[in-house]
Amino acid sequence: xxxxxxIARPDAATRLRAAQEVRARQRRRTRLFLxxxxxxxxxxxxLFPLSIALVYSFLEPGTYGGVEWxxxxxxxxxxxxxxxxxxxxxxxxxxxxxxxxxxxxLAITTMxxxxxxxxxxxYFIAARPPEQRNFWLFAITLPFWTNxxxxxxxxxxxxxxxxxxxxxxxxxxxxxEPLEMLYTDGAVLAGLVYSxxxxxxxxxxxSLEKFDFSLLEAGHDLYATRTQVFRxxxxxxxxxxxxxGCVLVLIPALGAYITPELxxxxxxxxxxxxxxxxxxxxxxxxxxxxxxxxxxxxxxIALLVSLRAGASKExxxx
Amino acid sequence: xxxxxxxxKRFGEGQAAVTALGDVxxxxxxxxxxxxxxxxxxxxxxxxxxxxxxxxxxxxxxxLDGESIGHLAPNNRPVNTVFQNYALFPHMSVARNVGFGLxxxxxxxxxxxxxxxxxxxxxxxxxxxxxxxDQLSGGQQQRVAxxxxxxxxxxxxxxxxPLSALDLKLRKGMQSELKRLQHxxxxxxxxxxxxxxxxxxxxxxxxxxSAGAIRQVGTPEEIYTAPxxxxxxxxxxxxxxxxxTLLGFDGDAAKIKFGEGTPLTVHAASTSLSPGPVHVALxxxxxxxxxxxxETALLRGEVVDSTYFGAGSQMLVRLEDGVSVHVQVSxxxxxxxxxxxxxDTSMLHVLED
Ligand SMILES: Nc1ncnc2c1ncn2[C@@H]1O[C@H](COP(=O)(O)OP(=O)(O)OP(=O)(O)O)[C@@H](O)[C@H]1O
Ligand SMILES: [Mg+2]
Numbered sequence: 246x247x248x249x250x251x252i253a254r255p256d257a258a259t260r261l262r263a264a265q266e267v268r269a270r271q272r273r274r275t276r277l278f279l280x281x282x283x284x285x286x287x288x289x290x291x292l293f294p295l296s297i298a299l300v301y302s303f304l305e306p307g308t309y310g311g312v313e314w315x316x317x318x319x320x321x322x323x324x325x326x327x328x329x330x331x332x333x334x335x336x337x338x339x340x341x342x343x344x345x346x347x348x349x350x351l352a353i354t355t356m357x358x359x360x361x362x363x364x365x366x367x368y369f370i371a372a373r374p375p376e377q378r379n380f381w382l383f384a385i386t387l388p389f390w391t392n393x394x395x396x397x398x399x400x401x402x403x404x405x406x407x408x409x410x411x412x413x414x415x416x417x418x419x420x421x422e423p424l425e426m427l428y429t430d431g432a433v434l435a436g437l438v439y440s441x442x443x444x445x446x447x448x449x450x451x452s453l454e455k456f457d458f459s460l461l462e463a464g465h466d467l468y469a470t471r472t473q474v475f476r477x478x479x480x481x482x483x484x485x486x487x488x489x490g491c492v493l494v495l496i497p498a499l500g501a502y503i504t505p506e507l508x509x510x511x512x513x514x515x516x517x518x519x520x521x522x523x524x525x526x527x528x529x530x531x532x533x534x535x536x537x538x539x540x541x542x543x544x545x546i547a548l549l550v551s552l553r554a555g556a557s558k559e560x561x562x563x
Numbered sequence: 564x565x566x567x568x569x570x571x572k573r574f575g576e577g578q579a580a581v582t583a584l585g586d587v588x589x590x591x592x593x594x595x596x597x598x599x600x601x602x603x604x605x606x607x608x609x610x611x612x613x614x615x616x617x618x619x620x621x622x623x624x625x626x627l628d629g630e631s632i633g634h635l636a637p638n639n640r641p642v643n644t645v646f647q648n649y650a651l652f653p654h655m656s657v658a659r660n661v662g663f664g665l666x667x668x669x670x671x672x673x674x675x676x677x678x679x680x681x682x683x684x685x686x687x688x689x690x691x692x693x694x695x696x697d698q699l700s701g702g703q704q705q706r707v708a709x710x711x712x713x714x715x716x717x718x719x720x721x722x723x724x725p726l727s728a729l730d731l732k733l734r735k736g737m738q739s740e741l742k743r744l745q746h747x748x749x750x751x752x753x754x755x756x757x758x759x760x761x762x763x764x765x766x767x768x769x770x771x772x773s774a775g776a777i778r779q780v781g782t783p784e785e786i787y788t789a790p791x792x793x794x795x796x797x798x799x800x801x802x803x804x805x806x807x808t809l810l811g812f813d814g815d816a817a818k819i820k821f822g823e824g825t826p827l828t829v830h831a832a833s834t835s836l837s838p839g840p841v842h843v844a845l846x847x848x849x850x851x852x853x854x855x856x857x858e859t860a861l862l863r864g865e866v867v868d869s870t871y872f873g874a875g876s877q878m879l880v881r882l883e884d885g886v887s888v889h890v891q892v893s894x895x896x897x898x899x900x901x902x903x904x905x906x907d908t909s910m911l912h913v914l915e916d
Contacts, residue, residue: 457648459646459648459650463644465638466615466637467664467667467715468668469667477663478652482652
């Protein structure tokens, strides 16, 4: 062994270089192993269907659903214009834009609602002693144990004319006629806020959990009132959690399908219902695909713009 | 001037209540460097937090320049704190951290900017103004915390063990820097530490605390040379505490004897002590080692250990009654030899228990 060490010594540098290469290779391989399963799933179930949607959106609808393999960008034109059946002239049609507008309005209201309700809850949990926090987190995630459909149906039972809320109010003599709550925008909003609240609470909690509460004392010590401490210290430091929560609520709320269908009675179309309709009774697959892609593009652009704005604001501080 | 009058602070209620401070009274002179010194858990931080306003006293009153402030919120007191963990705002630049207090006080922008520059110059961090605070070293963060707390020109600056996270060399540097800042600004500094060396080196006055009470207040010299109680003598450095018998008083002076030795006249912390066994403080540097049979020897014992520390040696001598005494000498006697200990009786000091 002594002899081997003696022989090896002259090319220690070479051996070190070889070892460094092995390490680097191992690191690359580990990275690949960690990412491969997720990349595979995203590829097969995400990118592949998305490509199909992209292709379909540039084809013509088949008479009984499906597509005709003829190139056409009609689906996109249809989104903004109405084609006259007789002379093929185009006239502006805002019906679909209105659906988009309504969906965005509802999703943004949902986001603001969950933020207003969720932030204090997240703060409350983060301010508990560590051993109590898991209990509260468990309580927050409890609704997930039941299927969304069932939870939405149960809300339906509560807010309908003969439902719990109306019964109570009438018993108390506050109203004589049942309030019409089911199939209103308010019911849809309440349903969405209820469904997406945990998606707002959890990321905000994650950023508050690391929050150093002695910064609050430092703020008060330096003459900040409670409101100023909230504005100048808590909000900026937890901004990443707030942004994550908003994104996690806004995007699924935009495409929400079950809640507007059940609690809104499908009376007013939302993007999700519009898209679903095209693949069902509407029998216009290209238009459904195009609407889905337009939604995606709008969301992506909105995200990029808001991230850019957030980033430049951070920079302004430094 | 801060007046703490009969302040009691209890945490919790009923059975589980902890009394962090029990009926504490204290006067902190204006413009002084005042140190709260005491072992862990004695209530130093609690007293500081009461002055800052993070906690309200259970009982008692706190007054600043004659005005009661004990009930005010922290943001309504002209008092700023340098936190032990610095508590700098991580999302702000160094400059904005320093200007935060003035920003909250809604001072004009020009004033804020000029104060920021002035403060950063004061703590020698001028070129770091635009840095993020997490890009600074511990010592630099410490100085940002100081500048931030000084910028609004508070009447009182509270510092809770601000140097404990720094390494020895940096700590020495910051000690003199703190002294300089206190001198230049004339602001009253209330400084918390459990390091007696630090307290002696920096303070105009020291309050020694233990178990939620103040044991002695005085200048570093008074605390060092004339500790009143066994606790204070023990806590301040490496004082020897030996047994003696109190014979009585002659005016303010106490008459004592060591063992069966001749009576001596020495200082006493209090004239209310009753004759009998007492403890006497004996500083290592005032002791001379002499021959065992020397007439002048007050105490006798055997050398049991000797440690070289560069400038000299420290010998451990076990007295006849079993108490061990530290002695500083230039040439140590061999371990096992018997020696006599002689000392200046004016440096002896009878302690309260
Ligand atoms: N918020 C609190 N709740 C309950 N007990 C407390 C609280 N804060 C302090 N105490 C208790 O009060 C006593 C004094 O605490 P304090 O923090 O003032 O000590 P300290 O002198 O600053 O000690 P250290 O040198 O370790 O910082 C301790 O017994 C402590 O356990
Ligand atoms: Mg403390």
